[in-house]
Amino acid sequence: MPALQKYTHPLWQEYRPGVFEWFGLTGSGGKTAMQVGFHSANSRENLDMLVGKGVRLRRIEEADLARMVEWWNRPDVWENFLYKFPLSHGGQVIWFKNLFQNQRCLFLIIETIDTRQPVGTIGLDSIDHVNQTAECGNLMIGNNESKGMGFAREATLLLLTYGFYRLNLNRIFLNVLADNVRAIELYKNCGFREEGKLRQAFFDQGAFKDILVMAILRDEYRHAVP
Numbered sequence: 001m002p003a004l005q006k007y008t009h010p011l012w013q014e015y016r017p018g019v020f021e022w023f024g025l026t027g028s029g030g031k032t033a034m035q036v037g038f039h040s041a042n043s044r045e046n047l048d049m050l051v052g053k054g055v056r057l058r059r060i061e062e063a064d065l066a067r068m069v070e071w072w073n074r075p076d077v078w079e080n081f082l083y084k085f086p087l088s089h090g091g092q093v094i095w096f097k098n099l100f101q102n103q104r105c106l107f108l109i110i111e112t113i114d115t116r117q118p119v120g121t122i123g124l125d126s127i128d129h130v131n132q133t134a135e136c137g138n139l140m141i142g143n144n145e146s147k148g149m150g151f152a153r154e155a156t157l158l159l160l161t162y163g164f165y166r167l168n169l170n171r172i173f174l175n176v177l178a179d180n181v182r183a184i185e186l187y188k189n190c191g192f193r194e195e196g197k198l199r200q201a202f203f204d205q206g207a208f209k210d211i212l213v214m215a216i217l218r219d220e221y222r223h224a225v226p
């Protein structure tokens with residue numbers, strides 16, 4: 001049974017005691033071992049960064065909008081999303097201006113640690129502090145060269161760790177098209193379970209498709225990551 005081991009980071013003194021801890025997720029078969037952590041406001045890294053081994057997550061900036069429009073409008077990306085309007089730069093500028101007033105939405109850029117290149121997006125939406133739930137969404141890797149390298153998986157684990165251990169969420173759920181095998185495998189790989197199927201809930205290119213509802217609970221996260 002995989003276990004969540006709790007470590008004190010060697011640089012503990014630089015982190016606010018009691019708030020910032022490191023969690024080591026030890027994988028079976030040695031292929032998924034990773035550590036995730038949070039850089040605190042008083043660390044030497046930028047604010048709000050969630051840092052893993054291969055990627056870091058940071059808040060989106062206005063300078064990212066052009067790249068985001070380009071990524072999202074790629075057919076292989078948007079055919080897998082439940083949002084069907086093409087993005088425009090003007091529309092994204094308005095969206096971006098409202099984003100930071102929306103405390104229920106966290107939109108993040110996935111950036112490689114080695115090259116500091118943005119490679120994709122991920123986020124939480126519908127953050128609900130009463131019921132301690134949120135929706136995981138907007139996951140994508142923007143170019144083919146960066147796919148299949150584990151960036152999306154690590155970004156998802158970072159986001160889950162942040163959601164459960166920093167935002168005090170108890171349940172993180174998502175909706176995914178039932179034919180998006182790649183994403184479904186990734187989510188399962190991160191510990192999400194299928195909860196149900198919304199039959200023929202989505203119309204695309206002349207056919208109705210099913211949507212899977214998947215979720216992971218905080219208690220499950222401790223044990224589910226392979």
Ligand SMILES: CC(C)(COP(=O)(O)OP(=O)(O)OC[C@H]1O[C@@H](n2cnc3c(N)ncnc32)[C@H](O)[C@@H]1OP(=O)(O)O)[C@@H](O)C(=O)NCCC(=O)NCCS
Binds near residue numbers: 080180
């Ligand atoms: C879904 C997406 C984010 C996955 O990105 P990725 O770079 O392939 O993901 P990773 O490299 O981190 O792969 C993680 C896991 O995905 C699964 N996976 C990757 N490629 C796969 C494939 N061809 N078939 C099945 N599963 C696959 C595996 O479980 C893999 O884990 P493993 O390498 O330990 O076996 C990416 O394909 C994408 O941007 N798709 C378009 C947008 C999208 O579908 N978003 C999700 C909307 S709900």
